[in-house]
Amino acid sequence: MLTVTLSTLRTRWMTLVGTFVALALGVALIATMGLGLASTLDAPEQEPERFAGAPVVVRGTDELRVPTPIGDRTQPLAQPRGVAPEVAKALAAKAPTVADRSFPVRVAGPGGDDDLVGHPWSIAAFGEYRLTAGHEPRKPTEVVLSGDASLVGKAVSVRTPAGLSTRTVAGVVAPARFEEPIFFADAEAAKLSPRIDNLVVQAAPEMVRTVVGAGSDVQVLTGSNRRKADPEPNRDRDALIAMNALLGTAGGVTTFVSVFVVASTFAFAVAQRRREIGLMRTAGATPRQVRSMMFMEAVVVGVLASVAGCVLGSYSAPWLASLLVDEQLAPPWFTIGAYTWPYHVAFWTGLLVALGGVTVATVRAGRIRPVEALREASVDTKAMTPGRWVFGAGLLATGLSMLVWRLLADPGDALHRKTYTTQPMLLITAVALLAPILVRPLTRLLAWLPAQLPGATGMLVRENAAAGVRRTAAIAAPVLVTVALAGSLLGATATINEAKANEIREQTRADLIVQADDAAGGFDAQTVAQVRQVPGATVTASAATPVYHLEEGTALIRSDAQAVDPRELVAARKLPVQAGDIADLDDSSIVVNKEWVQHTVGEQVDVWLGDGTKKSLRIAAVIAAGTGNNGVYVTPRNAPGFTPDRLEVTWAAGSDVNAGTAAVRAALQPTGADVQTRAAWIQSEYPSNSRQTRVGYLVVLGIALIYTGIALGNTMMMATSDRVRDLAVLRLAGATKRQILILVAVEAMTVVVVGAVLGTIVTAFNILGIWGSLAALSVWSSVVLPWQTLAATVGACAVVAVVASVLPAAGALRTRPVELSGARE
Incomplete structure (x- = not known):
């Protein structure tokens, strides 16, 4: 049968080339996706950036830890806690310390409008910031920016949490990859943002831990753990998780498609040979011999095509990685690693598909009598x-x-x-x-x-x-x-x-909607008050905040929530309420959606707020789950540390809408936020x-x-x-x-x-x-x-x-x- 097999491979090369191409391309797809998926499993450790030069960094806890019957459950806190003043004072008494503060700043000046992050100047040295022109900020009105030396001496308009002011650029530093900073004098930064976000301690870690004490509400970061105090400390890991999901889905789809097409192609290639099989049966070939010949052909084609597909996959995988990096779906350092298991998966999948595709057809072909095979060659009857x-x-x-x-x-x-x-x-x-x-x-x-x-x-x-x-x-x-x-x-x-x-x-009733930029950090109280003073305007100010809760006593779930005054909420939005009344929302209650395990009006639920504070709240109303955008509602008192990031303006009957809209735009002009009509906002928010x-x-x-x-x-x-x-x-x-x-x-x-x-x-x-x-x-x-x-x-x-x-x-x-x-x- 080996001689017959080799002869068949020569004479029916067109059919076999077709199956070879289909199988080789399918194996190449599986190998490519497998190599990409394998390369997302091991991320290099992200090194410290903003505190690369700091010996020890003390930071408030940024994790919520809740004990359950099956062990502690954790979730990242949306609002990490600051370093308590008494802890900072105790450490300062033992060793030199530098307080770090971070706050949103919007700058309008020669360089254009930018959302920056404010810091005290003394912290710049630990991030290896070096002046390229000018000098450090020595006065409350001076700042240091990253950028061109021509900015030195320029006056810029700066909006901080304290309001709008004019500052002079005293110096510039080279740009950094991880953030766009603006530095203030230390005393001025402390005035603008009193909370200490991080504390650099120039001392031995053991001494710092001794002063802080075990079980305290702060972290002592050393070595690579200092990256936890950086902006987006897990950006590479998060990017790889997203990549893993993407390539996992792509791998599943492409594997399905390739197996589907290859199996169909192999079955068709065998079906084409019914007349040939009939002639062989007429010449005395047994069904077992026919099946053996076709299996041998499938093995030869399957092995050669699978090897070719693996080779092709080794070349196409780097191209895929380059595409993902260019499209910013992967970190800049992402490359295909030296893995062997994707080749094994691709090779053996290809060979098994080749054998599987030929199995059913050969079993059927081996059962056909010679005369039936010859008669069935022209028309498919069964x-x-x-x-x-x-x-x-x-x-x-x-x-x-x-x-x-x-x-x-x-x-x-x-x-x-x-x-x-x-x-x-x-x-x-x-x-x-x-x-x-x-x-x-x-x-x-x-x-x-x-x-x-x-x-x-x-x-x-x-x-x-x-x-x-x-x-x-x-x-x-x-x-x-x-x-x-x-x-x-x-x-x-x-x-x-x-x-x-x-x-x-x-759900949207408001006539005007204003959404703050993510980098801006929300609207300050002075801006919100100015908008509220516009004649005829009913203003709903809301802040995005998370709420954490335990499902069935074991799963710690984070739910997106809105902190808003319930009296204002009714004017701006029409929520799909299924039970209860939105007007019953107060500081001791919560509005949940039907996805929550506990969703009975009047029932008490234990939740943890965005800063980790535990509270027991009564369910005031239940809204439909919808497509997933219907979150949770609490009052502003239950969103500590969060400022309004969305303003919705509804005009009273008979109001001068044009004049009112112009007044709202004027009040919000310094923030750079875009004031949109209801129609324009819905269009921009269209998913x-x-x-x-x-x-x-x-x-x-x-x-x-x-x-x-x-x-x-x-x-x-x-x-x-x-x-x-x-x-x-x-x-x-x-x-x-x-x-x-x-x-x-x-x-x-x-x-x-x-x-x-x-x-x-x-x-x-x-x-x-x-x-x-x-x-x-x-x-x-x-x-x-x-x-x-x-x-x-x-x-x-x-x-x-x-x-x-x-x-x-x-x-x-x-x-x-x-x-x-x-x-x-």
Whole structure:
């Protein structure tokens, strides 16, 4: 059988090249994603930056620790505690200390408007800041900026927590990668921000710990732990966590696509050889010998293609890493590490898929009697096997059952990215397995009108596609997965975004909305008071603050909350209240959403505020969970340390809106905040994917879709090269080369449309599941399908299919019809 196998590899090279290409590209995708995923698991330790030169840093606790029956549970505090004055005084009595303070500063001057971070000058030395021009701030009115030396001596307008003032640039320092600072004289910084955020102690760590005492509410940071006092101390780790999620999703999708396409391609390649198998059975080959030959072929092709795919993956993985760095999805230092396990996973997956793809077909082929095989070569009479029925129907029932289960039990889960990314895979596989029973009626329906037109082209398209069910299903498979994935993923995000936008429209009553910049740190009391004094204006000032609570006594959960006066809240927003009354909110109560385990009005819940303070609050009202934007509401007293970061202005009846709007803009002009009308704010807040998210979808979808496009062209060439006899018969019957090429092109487009229709059906089921989950969450939204993307995808598939079918057909037509009709299989 080895001689027969080698002979077959030589004579059927076109079919085997097709399977080789599909498998090699699939293995390359798996290896690429595996290498990228492995490289996100080990992040280099982030070194201290702002306190790189400090021996010891004392810092207030920045972690909430709550004991539970199964151990302590922790969460990062949104408002880290400062160093207590008594601790700072005790340390200062033992060793030299330098107090660090950080506060938001907005600067308007020669360099433009910038949001900076204020610090005392004495702390600059520990971050290796060095003056490049001028001198340190010696007077309360002097500051030091990072930038060009030409700024020295310039007057700049500075807004600090104390208000607006004019300062003189006394000196400049070189820019830093980790922050944009502005330095004040030490006494002035202490006046602007009395709280001590960090304390540098020039002493031995043991002495500092002795003074501080065990169990105190401060941290003593040394060595690499000093980075905890830096801005974004975990930015590299957080970036890698996001990268891990992205590449994990991309790896799952690409693995599914590659396995799906490779298995389909292998099964089709075996199905093409039924006449050859029949001849071998007629010559005396046993079913066992037939299966052994085909398995040996699969092993040879599988090993060679898997090796080639691993080599290709080793080159494509660095390109992927470079793309992620360029698009700011990965830290600048991110590279592909020297890992071997992704190659093992990719290689053995490729080989197992090759063997799995050939198994079912060879078992069936080995059971066919010689005469039946010869008779069955032209028309597919039994395309569905019992196994295909079982697995197809089972996966379809499972996929639909999961849609219904989420709708009834946990509709919020359907809105998670992992859910609507993986859900389509079940239905895609189910429809692909059941495709043979769908292809024939669908093809006849699509080709009914062309078949009525003069000429034989329409009739031949209909009969050829309906007769070659396996061929049609195999070619439609890449189109099915392409359209279904693109439609399901993009349609799900678009539908969810539309629902979120509807929530914003329905809940916003204010006429003007002002959102503070993240770097600005919110609006000071003087600014809020000025806006409140505008005639006819009802102002709702709210501050974003977290609230922590224990679920079922073991899980410490952080919930986003808004701190707002309940009397003002009713005027600015219309919340989806399901129980209780928003007006009952006071300093001893809380408004929760229905996602909370405890959501009964009047029930007491233990929560921890943004600074870690524990309180027991009564539930005053319960609002719908919605799409996840409906958070928690508390009063400003329960948001210590947080300043208003959003102002909503509602005009009283009969007010001069134009004059009032101008007054609001004038009051907020020094802050640099953008005053928007309700319509403009809703438009700006319309949930849309960020650039990073769009690039993420490019990684998830783009690579997979390019692969399926190549697989489609590959399968089309295999199918066309196998129809040499058919083309010869048409030529002998009198068809011209031009007519045959038109027929081949129309058949290719018909099969693409069949795959597109099946993919659209899968998309419709997935999107309807999302829409039903939104309705169960009391959010009404229209179904949004990315028609332009789907049309472009189908158009690209049609172009690939036509080119990949017409080119080999044109090459085959160069040979005389008599020679073609007698060509060997």
